[in-house]
Amino acid sequence: xxxxxxxxxxxxxxxxxxxxxxxxxxxxxxxxxxxxxxxxxxxxxxxxxxxxxxxxxxxxxxxxxxxxxxxxxxxxxxxxxxxxxxxxxxxxxxxxxxxxxxxxxxxxxxxxxxxxxxxxxxxxxxxxxxxxxxxxxxxxxxxxxxxxxxxxxxxxxxxxxxx
Amino acid sequence: xxxxxxxxxxxxxxxxxxxxxxxxxxxxxxxxxxxxxxxxxxxxxxxxxxxxxxxxxxxxxxxxxxxxxxxxxxxxxxxxxxxxxxxxxxxxxxxxxxxxxxxxxxxxxxxxxxxxxxxxxxxxxxxxxxxxxxxxxxxxxxxxxxxxxxxxxxxxxxxxxxxxxxxxxxxxxxxxxxxxxxxxxxxxxxxxxxxxxxxxxxxxxxx
Numbered sequence: 587x588x589x590x591x592x593x594x595x596x597x598x599x600x601x602x603x604x605x606x607x608x609x610x611x612x613x614x615x616x617x618x619x620x621x622x623x624x625x626x627x628x629x630x631x632x633x634x635x636x637x638x639x640x641x642x643x644x645x646x647x648x649x650x651x652x653x654x655x656x657x658x659x660x661x662x663x664x665x666x667x668x669x670x671x672x673x674x675x676x677x678x679x680x681x682x683x684x685x686x687x688x689x690x691x692x693x694x695x696x697x698x699x700x701x702x703x704x705x706x707x708x709x710x711x712x713x714x715x716x717x718x719x720x721x722x723x724x725x726x727x728x729x730x731x732x733x734x735x736x737x738x739x740x741x742x743x744x745x746x747x748x749x
Numbered sequence: 750x751x752x753x754x755x756x757x758x759x760x761x762x763x764x765x766x767x768x769x770x771x772x773x774x775x776x777x778x779x780x781x782x783x784x785x786x787x788x789x790x791x792x793x794x795x796x797x798x799x800x801x802x803x804x805x806x807x808x809x810x811x812x813x814x815x816x817x818x819x820x821x822x823x824x825x826x827x828x829x830x831x832x833x834x835x836x837x838x839x840x841x842x843x844x845x846x847x848x849x850x851x852x853x854x855x856x857x858x859x860x861x862x863x864x865x866x867x868x869x870x871x872x873x874x875x876x877x878x879x880x881x882x883x884x885x886x887x888x889x890x891x892x893x894x895x896x897x898x899x900x901x902x903x904x905x906x907x908x909x910x911x912x913x914x915x916x917x918x919x920x921x922x923x924x925x926x927x928x929x930x931x932x933x934x935x936x937x938x939x940x941x942x943x944x945x946x947x948x949x950x951x952x953x954x955x956x
Contacts, residue, residue, distance in 0.1 A: 594946065596953040597946050600873075600891065601945075602915075603873055603876075604915045607860065607864075607892065608861055608864045609810075614792055617792050618789045620814060628822075
């Protein structure tokens, strides 16, 4: 090994040059401060995370101590869920018009309802608001508003033969 | 100032071992003042080792800081089987090797300046004297060629050269840091020196 050491003596002298490479002046004066500030910053972040976790733990501990809170909390959650479902399933138009109609016309008699439904004006109105393009282009071709040309009045005699 | 002066060749575990033990114990309890003292004690040697491995000041700065931070975070797992310094060194070396593997083929040298003493170092003066094959070579050129040649070595071979020929650690200490046996350290050192001699033959005096 000594022979090897001698063979590499020149190289070792050259490698000594690396010991003379130095960082910028004053570099090490600030080094430990930077390390310590990074460590403190990391600890602060960890403590914030820990604080978040402890808040959750306290919240859960309240539930453990008082079962009434659990019931109340669960009921309010269920109520919120139901309201959400009802509100989500109701269409916007239906929600508005249906609600308005029921508020403005609280009681409608059967006769009024029948007449309004089968009156030509209401049918006309209904056709006009229809989204069917064929029907809307031919508003007179309705079942109730116009008589068919093939339909003829026929007189019927209900008297019994032999009377 | 000379980094990692051969004075570091003295046993690394000898300087005030009791104090170090106390400091480590206090730091384990979260005493940042004690850990600050440990950082100040080893910052130059840790930085120098990483710098000689990377040949880049900015990378060495980042890696050295991260090594100290990781050591603080892992201090609770430090069982005291080896000295704190050896343990810290191992963290820094592993971090550096991982970094170099990721940075593969993207080497960028950012070399530090040479100190004033370099021009008066008799060994270096001899290298750039009339007997040197490349007489025109200045110290800065030598520095660049040397670092470029070092970067051509594989990480384990470079590490052995840095720890032994630059930092002045013993084979035994290097074996503990690299977690291998002394024979491996010796064979790596021999191979690495051979490689370097080939790369730098123009700048070396014939023996």
